[in-house]
Amino acid sequence: MSTAVMEQPGQSGTAEPTTSGMITVTFRIRRFNPEVSADASWEDFTLEIDSKDRVLDALHRIKWEQDGTLTFRRSCAHGICGSDAMRINGRNRLACKTLIKDISPEKPITVEAIKGLTVLKDLVVDMEPFFQAYRDVMPFLVTSGNEPTRERFQSDEDRARFDDTTKCILCAACTSSCPIYWNDGQYFGPAAIVNAHRFIFDSRDEAGEQRLEILNDKDGVWRCRTTFNCTDACPRGIEVTKAIQEVKRALITRRF
Structure with a gap:
Protein backbone atom coordinates (compact mmCIF):
# COMPACT_ATOMS: atom_id res chain seq x y z
CA MET A 1 0.00 0.00 0.00
CA SER A 2 1.14 3.59 -0.57
CA THR A 3 0.98 6.68 1.59
CA ALA A 4 1.41 10.23 0.31
CA VAL A 5 3.77 12.35 2.41
CA MET A 6 5.01 15.91 2.11
CA GLU A 7 8.23 15.56 4.13
CA GLN A 8 11.63 15.94 2.51
CA PRO A 9 13.73 12.77 2.11
CA GLY A 10 16.13 11.66 4.79
CA GLN A 11 13.82 10.47 7.56
CA SER A 12 14.89 7.28 9.22
CA GLY A 13 13.23 3.93 8.59
CA THR A 14 14.02 0.24 8.73
CA ALA A 15 14.60 -2.60 6.33
CA GLU A 16 13.28 -5.57 8.26
CA PRO A 17 14.44 -9.08 7.33
CA THR A 18 11.67 -11.66 7.02
CA THR A 19 11.64 -15.39 7.47
CA SER A 20 11.79 -15.88 3.70
CA GLY A 21 15.07 -13.98 3.41
CA MET A 22 13.32 -10.94 1.91
CA ILE A 23 13.51 -7.46 3.40
CA THR A 24 10.88 -4.78 3.83
CA VAL A 25 11.97 -1.57 2.15
CA THR A 26 10.38 1.87 1.86
CA PHE A 27 10.82 3.71 -1.43
CA ARG A 28 10.25 7.45 -1.22
CA ILE A 29 9.48 8.63 -4.75
CA ARG A 30 9.15 12.25 -5.87
CA ARG A 31 5.85 12.40 -7.75
CA PHE A 32 4.77 15.07 -10.23
CA ASN A 33 1.69 15.16 -12.41
CA PRO A 34 1.03 18.53 -14.09
CA GLU A 35 -2.58 17.51 -14.71
CA VAL A 36 -3.15 17.22 -10.97
CA SER A 37 -0.91 19.81 -9.32
CA ALA A 38 1.79 22.31 -10.18
CA ASP A 39 3.80 21.10 -7.20
CA ALA A 40 5.74 17.89 -6.71
CA SER A 41 5.43 15.80 -3.56
CA TRP A 42 7.06 12.77 -2.00
CA GLU A 43 5.14 9.52 -1.75
CA ASP A 44 6.14 6.41 0.20
CA PHE A 45 5.73 2.85 -1.05
CA THR A 46 6.61 -0.12 1.16
CA LEU A 47 7.20 -3.58 -0.23
CA GLU A 48 8.86 -6.85 0.62
CA ILE A 49 11.66 -7.53 -1.83
CA ASP A 50 14.90 -9.45 -2.22
CA SER A 51 17.86 -7.23 -1.32
CA LYS A 52 19.67 -8.51 -4.41
CA ASP A 53 16.95 -7.15 -6.69
CA ARG A 54 17.48 -3.89 -8.53
CA VAL A 55 15.75 -0.57 -7.99
CA LEU A 56 14.12 -1.08 -11.40
CA ASP A 57 12.58 -4.32 -10.11
CA ALA A 58 11.13 -2.40 -7.16
CA LEU A 59 9.69 0.29 -9.45
CA HIS A 60 8.07 -2.41 -11.57
CA ARG A 61 6.54 -3.98 -8.45
CA ILE A 62 5.22 -0.63 -7.28
CA LYS A 63 3.71 0.17 -10.67
CA TRP A 64 2.21 -3.28 -11.23
CA GLU A 65 0.99 -3.95 -7.70
CA GLN A 66 0.41 -0.63 -5.94
CA ASP A 67 0.06 2.39 -8.24
CA GLY A 68 -0.27 2.01 -11.99
CA THR A 69 0.08 5.77 -12.49
CA LEU A 70 3.76 5.75 -11.50
CA THR A 71 5.67 6.87 -14.60
CA PHE A 72 9.28 6.16 -15.52
CA ARG A 73 11.34 5.17 -18.56
CA ARG A 74 13.07 1.86 -19.11
CA SER A 75 13.84 -0.37 -22.07
CA CYS A 76 16.57 -3.02 -22.13
CA ALA A 77 16.90 -3.24 -18.32
CA HIS A 78 20.55 -4.30 -18.72
CA GLY A 79 22.51 -1.04 -18.54
CA ILE A 80 22.84 -0.59 -22.30
CA CYS A 81 19.99 1.67 -23.45
CA GLY A 82 20.42 4.37 -20.79
CA SER A 83 16.67 4.95 -20.49
CA ASP A 84 16.29 4.63 -16.73
CA ALA A 85 18.74 7.21 -15.39
CA MET A 86 17.36 8.77 -12.20
CA ARG A 87 18.53 10.18 -8.87
CA ILE A 88 18.64 7.41 -6.29
CA ASN A 89 19.55 8.48 -2.76
CA GLY A 90 20.78 11.77 -4.21
CA ARG A 91 23.07 10.29 -6.86
CA ASN A 92 22.54 9.80 -10.58
CA ARG A 93 22.37 6.09 -11.35
CA LEU A 94 20.75 3.61 -13.71
CA ALA A 95 17.87 1.93 -11.89
CA CYS A 96 18.59 -1.33 -13.74
CA LYS A 97 22.17 -1.48 -12.43
CA THR A 98 21.57 -0.40 -8.84
CA LEU A 99 21.13 -3.23 -6.35
CA ILE A 100 18.91 -2.51 -3.36
CA LYS A 101 21.45 -4.00 -0.94
CA ASP A 102 24.05 -1.45 -2.06
CA ILE A 103 22.04 1.69 -1.21
CA SER A 104 21.28 1.51 2.52
CA PRO A 105 17.88 -0.23 2.43
CA GLU A 106 17.56 0.17 6.21
CA LYS A 107 16.46 3.76 5.48
CA PRO A 108 13.87 5.02 2.98
CA ILE A 109 15.37 4.91 -0.51
CA THR A 110 14.68 8.17 -2.32
CA VAL A 111 14.03 8.13 -6.06
CA GLU A 112 13.52 11.26 -8.17
CA ALA A 113 13.98 12.55 -11.70
CA ILE A 114 17.42 13.68 -12.86
CA LYS A 115 18.11 17.40 -12.49
CA GLY A 116 18.57 20.12 -15.09
CA LEU A 117 15.84 18.92 -17.46
CA THR A 118 12.12 19.71 -17.27
CA VAL A 119 10.14 17.03 -15.46
CA LEU A 120 7.18 15.88 -17.56
CA LYS A 121 5.74 13.40 -15.07
CA ASP A 122 7.15 11.61 -12.05
CA LEU A 123 10.59 10.28 -13.10
CA VAL A 124 10.31 11.23 -16.79
CA VAL A 125 12.11 14.35 -18.04
CA ASP A 126 12.14 16.14 -21.38
CA MET A 127 15.30 14.84 -23.08
Missing part, protein backbone atom coordinates in the same frame (compact mmCIF):
# COMPACT_ATOMS: atom_id res chain seq x y z
CA GLU A 128 15.03 17.03 -26.19
CA PRO A 129 17.52 19.75 -25.02
CA PHE A 130 20.00 17.00 -24.18
CA PHE A 131 19.67 15.34 -27.58
CA GLN A 132 19.80 18.69 -29.39
CA ALA A 133 23.20 19.39 -27.84
CA TYR A 134 24.26 15.90 -28.95
CA ARG A 135 23.12 16.58 -32.51
CA ASP A 136 24.83 19.97 -32.55
CA VAL A 137 28.33 18.45 -32.18
CA MET A 138 27.90 16.38 -35.36
CA PRO A 139 28.11 12.88 -33.82
CA PHE A 140 28.91 11.07 -37.06
CA LEU A 141 31.93 10.34 -39.22
CA VAL A 142 32.69 13.07 -41.79
CA THR A 143 34.92 12.20 -44.75
CA SER A 144 35.56 13.51 -48.26
CA GLY A 145 36.04 11.78 -51.57
CA ASN A 146 34.24 8.81 -53.01
CA GLU A 147 32.49 6.27 -50.87
CA PRO A 148 34.97 3.46 -50.14
CA THR A 149 34.43 -0.03 -51.47
CA ARG A 150 35.64 -1.58 -48.21
CA GLU A 151 36.05 -0.57 -44.58
CA ARG A 152 38.37 2.26 -43.62
CA PHE A 153 41.39 0.71 -41.90
CA GLN A 154 42.63 2.06 -38.59
CA SER A 155 45.54 0.98 -36.42
CA ASP A 156 45.02 -0.38 -32.93
CA GLU A 157 46.77 2.72 -31.55
CA ASP A 158 44.50 5.10 -33.45
CA ARG A 159 41.43 3.20 -32.30
CA ALA A 160 42.58 3.21 -28.69
CA ARG A 161 42.87 7.01 -28.79
CA PHE A 162 39.10 7.44 -28.48
CA ASP A 163 38.07 4.03 -27.15
CA ASP A 164 36.84 5.34 -23.79
CA THR A 165 34.37 7.81 -25.26
CA THR A 166 32.77 5.20 -27.54
CA LYS A 167 31.14 3.73 -24.42
CA CYS A 168 28.59 6.53 -23.99
CA ILE A 169 24.96 5.31 -23.93
CA LEU A 170 23.37 8.80 -23.83
CA CYS A 171 21.71 8.23 -20.47
CA ALA A 172 22.30 11.90 -19.46
CA ALA A 173 23.58 10.86 -16.03
CA CYS A 174 26.75 12.91 -16.51
CA THR A 175 25.11 16.00 -17.97
CA SER A 176 22.35 16.10 -15.38
CA SER A 177 24.91 15.80 -12.55
CA CYS A 178 26.70 18.96 -13.69
CA PRO A 179 26.01 22.10 -11.58
CA ILE A 180 26.82 24.32 -14.57
CA TYR A 181 24.12 22.55 -16.57
CA TRP A 182 21.64 22.89 -13.69
CA ASN A 183 22.08 26.66 -13.67
CA ASP A 184 22.34 27.20 -17.42
CA GLY A 185 20.66 24.77 -19.79
CA GLN A 186 22.45 26.41 -22.73
CA TYR A 187 25.72 24.67 -21.81
CA PHE A 188 26.43 21.77 -24.16
CA GLY A 189 27.06 19.51 -21.21
CA PRO A 190 29.48 16.61 -20.64
CA ALA A 191 27.71 14.02 -22.81
CA ALA A 192 27.77 16.20 -25.92
CA ILE A 193 31.46 16.95 -25.39
CA VAL A 194 32.23 13.26 -24.86
CA ASN A 195 30.54 12.42 -28.16
CA ALA A 196 32.40 15.22 -29.93
CA HIS A 197 35.64 13.83 -28.46
CA ARG A 198 34.84 10.42 -29.93
CA PHE A 199 34.99 11.88 -33.47
CA ILE A 200 37.55 14.68 -32.98
CA PHE A 201 40.18 12.08 -32.12
CA ASP A 202 39.10 9.53 -34.74
CA SER A 203 41.90 9.37 -37.34
CA ARG A 204 39.37 8.64 -40.12
CA ASP A 205 37.32 11.78 -39.51
CA GLU A 206 37.90 15.13 -41.26
CA ALA A 207 35.64 17.48 -39.26
CA GLY A 208 37.66 17.82 -36.06
CA GLU A 209 38.31 21.53 -36.58
CA GLN A 210 34.62 22.16 -37.20
CA ARG A 211 33.60 20.39 -34.01
CA LEU A 212 36.25 22.25 -32.03
CA GLU A 213 34.85 25.56 -33.25
CA ILE A 214 31.36 24.49 -32.20
CA LEU A 215 32.67 23.72 -28.70
CA ASN A 216 34.68 26.96 -28.60
CA ASP A 217 31.40 28.84 -28.24
CA LYS A 218 30.53 30.64 -24.99
CA ASP A 219 28.22 27.73 -24.11
CA GLY A 220 30.82 25.15 -25.08
CA VAL A 221 33.68 23.35 -23.42
CA TRP A 222 35.05 26.35 -21.51
CA ARG A 223 32.01 26.36 -19.22
CA CYS A 224 33.32 23.20 -17.54
CA ARG A 225 34.62 23.88 -14.00
CA THR A 226 36.19 20.42 -13.51
CA THR A 227 34.07 19.32 -10.55
CA PHE A 228 34.27 15.63 -11.60
CA ASN A 229 30.54 15.13 -10.94
CA CYS A 230 30.19 13.82 -14.48
CA THR A 231 32.92 11.23 -14.12
CA ASP A 232 31.48 10.02 -10.81
CA ALA A 233 27.99 9.75 -12.31
CA CYS A 234 28.86 7.84 -15.49
CA PRO A 235 27.47 4.27 -15.24
CA ARG A 236 29.86 3.14 -17.98
CA GLY A 237 33.00 4.29 -16.18
CA ILE A 238 33.98 6.84 -18.84
CA GLU A 239 36.63 9.33 -17.72
CA VAL A 240 34.40 12.22 -18.72
CA THR A 241 36.42 15.00 -17.12
CA LYS A 242 39.59 13.72 -18.80
CA ALA A 243 37.86 13.77 -22.19
CA ILE A 244 36.70 17.35 -21.63
CA GLN A 245 40.24 18.42 -20.72
CA GLU A 246 41.59 16.76 -23.87
CA VAL A 247 39.11 18.74 -25.98
CA LYS A 248 40.21 21.95 -24.24
CA ARG A 249 43.85 21.09 -24.94
CA ALA A 250 43.06 20.40 -28.60
CA LEU A 251 41.41 23.81 -28.85
CA ILE A 252 44.54 25.49 -27.53
CA THR A 253 47.12 23.49 -29.44
CA ARG A 254 45.05 22.52 -32.50
CA ARG A 255 46.67 19.10 -32.24
CA PHE A 256 44.42 16.05 -32.16
